[in-house]
Structure formats: C-alpha cells, structure tokens
Amino acid sequence: MSCQGLSDLFPGFFRRNKGPSPASLTSMSPPTCFYRDELRKILSEQSFGISSFNITGHSAEDATASIRLLEDRSVTVVLTARGYQVASSGPMYESLESLLRSISPMYAQKYQDVLVSKLGQLADD
Numbered sequence: 001m002s003c004q005g006l007s008d009l010f011p012g013f014f015r016r017n018k019g020p021s022p023a024s025l026t027s028m029s030p031p032t033c034f035y036r037d038e039l040r041k042i043l044s045e046q047s048f049g050i051s052s053f054n055i056t057g058h059s060a061e062d063a064t065a066s067i068r069l070l071e072d073r074s075v076t077v078v079l080t081a082r083g084y085q086v087a088s089s090g091p092m093y094e095s096l097e098s099l100l101r102s103i104s105p106m107y108a109q110k111y112q113d114v115l116v117s118k119l120g121q122l123a124d125d
Contacts, residue, residue, distance in 0.1 A: 035063035039079045042096050043067065048114055049100060049107035070106035 036058035043053045043065060051068040058064065062080045069075065076087045077099065084093045086103065093099035100107040 032060045033058060035059075035061070035079050039063040039065050039077075046096060046100065046107075049104070049110040067100075069100075069104045070110070071104060075103060 036055055039058075040055055040063075043050070049070065051070055051072070053065050053067045056064045056066050056076070062078055064076060064078050067075050067077055077096070078085050078087070079096075082092050084096050084099045085091070086099065091102075093102070097111065101111060
C-alpha cells in the first residue's frame with residue numbers, strides 16, 4: 001500500500017494539530033507513513049511562520065523534519081504518539097504551534113498577526 005493518502009484512511013486518529021487520541025492508539029497501529037503524512041500536513045499549514053521544511057525520516061512510530069525558521073536557523077522536530085519534540089530532547093509539545101511559538105519569536109509574531117487578521121475579518125462580517 002502506498003503512503004500517499006493513508007492519513008485519510010484513519011479519520012479521527014489525530015485531533016486537530018495534536019497527537020493521537022489514547023483510544024486510537026489501543027485500537028489500531030498507524031501505517032508506516034502516517035506520521036510522515038501528518039507532519040507534512042501540519043508543517044504545510046504553518047508555512048506562514050517558517051521559511052521551509054523537509055521531511056528527513058519516518059517510520060511507523062515517528063516522523064522527523066528539518067525546519068528552517070524565520071530567524072534563519074534550522075531545527076529538527078520529531079512527531080511521535082506523545083507529541084512534538086525538538087531533536088528528541090527537551091519538553092514534549094501537544095501541538096506544533098506551541099513548539100514553534102516557544103523556539104521562534106518571529107513565528108510567534110507571525111502567528112499573532114495572522115490570528116488578529118482573521119479575527120478582524122470575522123468582526124467585519
């Protein structure tokens with residue numbers, strides 16, 4: 001079975017931008033490329049606040065990406081069933097947004113700018 005589109009076969013396995021739900025972990029095991037697909041998807045959604053990213057590895061248990069921050073430095077992020085972590089050390093984050101806000105002041109500012117803009121659009125409607 002190919003990796004492309006496998007995350008669509010497991011709806012509900014991941015809550016929005018968060019790790020897998022505990023119930024889903026006991027009822028099924030993810031395919032080899034599930035974490036890769038999820039990491040690629042969430043990084044694409046965060047493109048407003050990062051320069052670039054590259055998925056550098058994946059298995060049935062995790063996926064790894066190199067992320068170029070707006071500050072022009074790179075970090076390696078790992079996604080596992082427990083959440084997101086920088087280079088397999090330091091705190092575990094429930095969402096990629098939380099991790100990026102904690103390590104990149106420029107991401108945090110862009111995130112806030114996008115949020116304020118979207119709230120302004122809602123207020124105008």
